[in-house]
Each structure stands twice: as C-alpha cells, then as structure tokens.
Amino acid sequence: MLRVLLVTDTEKPIGDLRQALARLGCEMLAEVATPQALPQVVESQRPDVVIIDTESPSRDTLEQLAVMNEAAPRPVLVFSPNGDQALIRQAVDAGVSAYSVEGLAAERLAPILEVALARFAHEEKLRQRLAKAESELADRKLIDRAKRLLMERRKMSEQEAYAALRKRAMDQGVKLAEIARQLVSMAELLG
Numbered sequence: 001m002l003r004v005l006l007v008t009d010t011e012k013p014i015g016d017l018r019q020a021l022a023r024l025g026c027e028m029l030a031e032v033a034t035p036q037a038l039p040q041v042v043e044s045q046r047p048d049v050v051i052i053d054t055e056s057p058s059r060d061t062l063e064q065l066a067v068m069n070e071a072a073p074r075p076v077l078v079f080s081p082n083g084d085q086a087l088i089r090q091a092v093d094a095g096v097s098a099y100s101v102e103g104l105a106a107e108r109l110a111p112i113l114e115v116a117l118a119r120f121a122h123e124e125k126l127r128q129r130l131a132k133a134e135s136e137l138a139d140r141k142l143i144d145r146a147k148r149l150l151m152e153r154r155k156m157s158e159q160e161a162y163a164a165l166r167k168r169a170m171d172q173g174v175k176l177a178e179i180a181r182q183l184v185s186m187a188e189l190l191g
Contacts, residue, residue: 005047069095075120139177146180
C-alpha cells in the first residue's frame with residue numbers, strides 16, 4: 001500500500017484526487033496546504049510518493065521540491081494544466097518524476113503513478129551509482145596523496161609507498177583509504 005502525500009498550492013479542492021487514490025488502495029496522509037511545509041512533512045511522515053495538484057507550479061513550490069529532493073528524495077507527480085515547456089523542465093530539474101498536463105482522469109492515475117515510481121527507482125539507482133563512484137574517486141585521490149607523501153618524505157618508489165599503505169591497512173584490518181586518510185591528517189597536523 002503506497003503512502004501518498006497530497007500537496008496543493010491553490011484553493012482548488014482535491015477531493016476527487018483523494019478519492020481516486022483511495023480507490024487504488026493508497027493510504028492518504030495529511031494534506032499540505034502550502035509547499036513551504038513540504039520538506040518538513042516529508043521528513044516526518046515519510047510518504048512513498050508526493051502528488052502535487054496545482055494550476056501552475058510556483059517558484060516557491062519548485063524550490064521546496066528541490067530542498068526535499070536533496071534531503072529526502074521521493075517520487076513526485078505534478079498535475080497541472082500549465083504545459084509550458086520551460087516550466088516542465090524546471091519541475092523535472094527540481095525532482096518531479098512525472099508531470100501531467102492533460103488533466104486528472106481517474107483511469108489514467110494508476111499508469112501515471114507506475115511511471116513515476118519506475119522513473120524514480122531508476123534515478124535512485126543512478127544516484128547511488130554516482131555516489132559510489134564519487135566516493136571511490138575521492139578515496140583514490142586520498143590514496144594517491146598519501147603515496148606522494150611517503151614518496152617525498154621517506155624517499156620511496158610509488159610501488160613501495162602503495163605496499164606500505166596496503167600492509168598497514170591489512171595489519172589494522174581497515175580499508176586502504178582509511179590508512180591514507182590517517183596519514184594525510186597526520187601530515188597536515190605536523191606540517
């Protein structure tokens with residue numbers, strides 16, 4: 001059962017949307033009257049998906065989506081009659097998974113929701129792969145810096161420096177990057 005958070009930045013009622021989602025078996029969380037509360041509500045209630053029903057996503061709404069997407073990413077669907085291409089691009093950049101312009105027909109809700117969930121899952125995998133690659137690159141840079149320190153201060157070859165770091169990591173039962181981090185920190189402390 002999907003936990004859904006409904007958001008609206010207009011005065012228009014969203015009862016039809018709430019009923020259509022309930023018929024799909026979704027658990028409805030409290031409505032958020034203003035997008036400004038979005039990051040805090042997502043953090044506290046942890047919905048599976050956020051659905052925004054709006055006449056046109058405001059800059060404030062898009063900014064709050066971006067903040068939410070950084071802190072606690074969730075699939076986001078936007079239903080809006082505003083089909084401005086620049087606005088849609090801004091919405092996608094802010095973290096929107098699906099943007100529907102043609103109105104909200106109850107029979108279209110399930111497939112749109114599925115697309116948004118699938119797209120979000122795909123993007124989450126890409127985010128995780130990117131984070132892992134960035135972490136590995138940072139570790140490699142740190143190891144290279146530690147090797148350079150050993151090469152300069154202990155007059156070792158690159159292979160000897162790497163072997164010394166590797167041996168120390170194995171002896172202490174920690175990752176090579178942690179030994180490199182310790183060495184670089186100590187070198188910075190000693191100047």
